[in-house]
Amino acid sequence: MLSNGSSVKDLILPNGGTPAGTASPASSSSLLNRLQLDDDMDGETRDLFVTVDDPKKHVCTMETYITYRITTKSTRVEFDLPEYSVRRRYQDFDWLRNKLEESQPTHLIPPLPEKFVVKGVVDRFSEEFVETRRKALDKFLKRITDHPVLSFNEHFNVFLTAKDLNAHKKQGMALLTRVGESVKHVAGGYKLRNRPLEFAAIGEYLDTFALKLGTIDRIAQRIIKEEIEYLVELREYGPVYSTWSALEGELAEPLEGVSACIGNCSTALEELTDDMTEDFLPVLREYILYSDSMKSVLKKRDQVQAEYETKLEAVALKKEERPKVPADVEKCQDRMECFNADLKADMERWQNNKRQDFRQLLMGMADKNIQYYEKCLMAWESIIPLLQEKQEAK
């Protein structure tokens, strides 16, 4: 029951009729779409838009690869021109991500789709694979675009604007962020005393989260496998009605109708299974990768804290310097507190985005399922008049 006393049922069905009766084929799915769209509208003004599209295959002597077009539109002063259009390949994205990890170690960097693909099992140049990858790369750049710190990163700028990225790669740009510089030098190996509760909680959360997603991924794969096997049988089932129809007189049309109907349902199922593979699985995998990279950022944070704690302890033993805290310990403290603040902010942002993404994912899957049932419904409803038709006496 909703707070205003009306039931969900009344709210959802536009006709207000009984579930078994009313919803016309178009309405259920489009209703769901309306619910989703409302959510996407952001009241904020944006000044940076990035899109990945137009994959193209390049065949060279040494290798064959795909490039994607990156279109940038921005009013930011960091960009010389209002619009850019460049071509990038996967390894360029990989380079960008590495640079971001190096230069912004206190932030959570979004994941890239898997780098290595087992040759022979997956066709790297198939339309489905390329499209799935394109969507993931687009998501990657959009996440960076939405980040208040990462979007201003100079490597990101170069990635979006440089005509010749390889030249920039060779240069190896200087890093300017204060924390980044120093964190790079953290040797590690310090023992952590007190992990703050909130970071411990985040760590545990991510462990369980990745585990559950992994299980869901496995179940989803199994469902797809079962659906494919079901489809194989359906594809044999439908045509038998056709064979039968050829034997009959009055029953010929009805039987042929049933055969066509089952064929339509089979096609609808195939589309649903494809959607699951193309839309559902990649997001699960992406968040598992995200969790992994976040865990390593957490580890780095632990290291920074550990270094500070160790140094602080060392100072506490030297009683002479007690009233005044040495500069380098202060620096450590700064580093740690910055890291903690950045991470906290990023975690909150991540949680929000995660919630949005999964809501969209689950709603999207629900919508695809509804579409599947609507297609089947339409197929069966359309043959009822055919079945009920009275044939003229021969």
Added chain:
Amino acid sequence: MEQAAPDPERLWQPAPLEPLSHPDAGLESMVGEETKGARDEGPGDGTMTENNFSLKKIEISVSEAEKRTGRNAMNMQETYTAYLIETRSVEHNDGQSVLTDSLWRRYSEFELLRNYLLVYYPHIVVPPLPEKRAEFVWHKLSADNMDPDFVERRRIGLENFLLRVASHPILCRDKIFYLFLTQEGNWKETVNETGFQLKADSRLKALNATFRVKNPDKRFIELKHYSDELQSVISHLLRVRARVADRLYGVYKVHGNYGRVFSEWSAIEKEMGDGLQSAGHHMDVYASSIDDILEDEEHYADQLKEYLFYAEALRAVCRKHELMQYDLEMAAQDLASKKQQCEELATGTVRTFSLKGMTTKLFGQETPEQREARIKMLEEQIKEGEQQLKSKNLEGREFVRNAWADIERFKEQKNHDLKEALISYAVMQISMCKKAIWDVLKDCAVLFFFCAPSGRKKS
């Protein structure tokens, strides 16, 4: 009833030809509907004539099934299922029904009844019994005859059989059928006393043996071909359908695995928790919905099975015609050769080879008296033969006429019943789709309302 023992000869008269639009036509279509709705334990209607003078409306139902143990013919203990058959007569005025008879029968007795009907009504497409053993099973369905689901479906099938017989214009008048419904003890002996097993044409069992028939009625040949094809296509359909059911079951059950993991995931989430719980719950409901869906489909499969077996009965009628025609042609051939022999003896010319002719050549001519005797014998045989041929011809034509009438009746019944079966199959699919859509929407609403982000800002 009045008579002590039924006279088989009385019952063996082929029934007079009836026009298709006879008073019982309405009842037949009711049987078709009854088949569809026979899952609920509703009784069926039939019309019985007693003494050809009174028409009473009766309702027949197979209302219960019970496991029994007893001793079989070899004095070994066996377990079997007995079915309760209840007959009610309906008073026209107030529609109230009164229980008139109730007795228990087992499957083998139904078989006995049917075998009897097959022998005494070879021109009728005799309604089939439900399958003896469970075939076309998919993994969750039991092939065990004692399984309660199988027993239940068999109960419905047996009821359907009785309703079909009761609503058949000719079969419903049969005395043995009447006794089957009313005389519990001694019925088996009564049937056996008709001597129907002796009357049975054993050649009918040899399905694939060919008999070279020169002038069969083309319609029967076509029909036999059709019945073969029908059997083949329905078998194929049932086999594939069972595999489809198996696979669909797998799809639904794997979805059930989602339930637990979504629940576990929801435990670590704050705002998303309720939405995920709802998703998990949805999956559980979805997974468990398959049992009802497949039970409904099993009913559809049973309707197809009935016509698979009906095709066999149809084939038997065509076969009977073939055999009758064969016998006729053989008799005609025999007569023709006897006539020729007679002619040769009379005129002294030997055109055909005969053993007598050979021995005559070897051992000398026969005496005129001997020859006269032989001619006389042949003439008598020819006279008999001509009579027999005439009656066989008449029988054959009568058979063709009556059989074809029943076949036309059967065709209409088949078209009607199968259309109804397809319609209810489509309706089943439609309601399944609608329910599925409703379930998704309902659970999505929770997802939407409880997954709403606390703040809209992304950065």
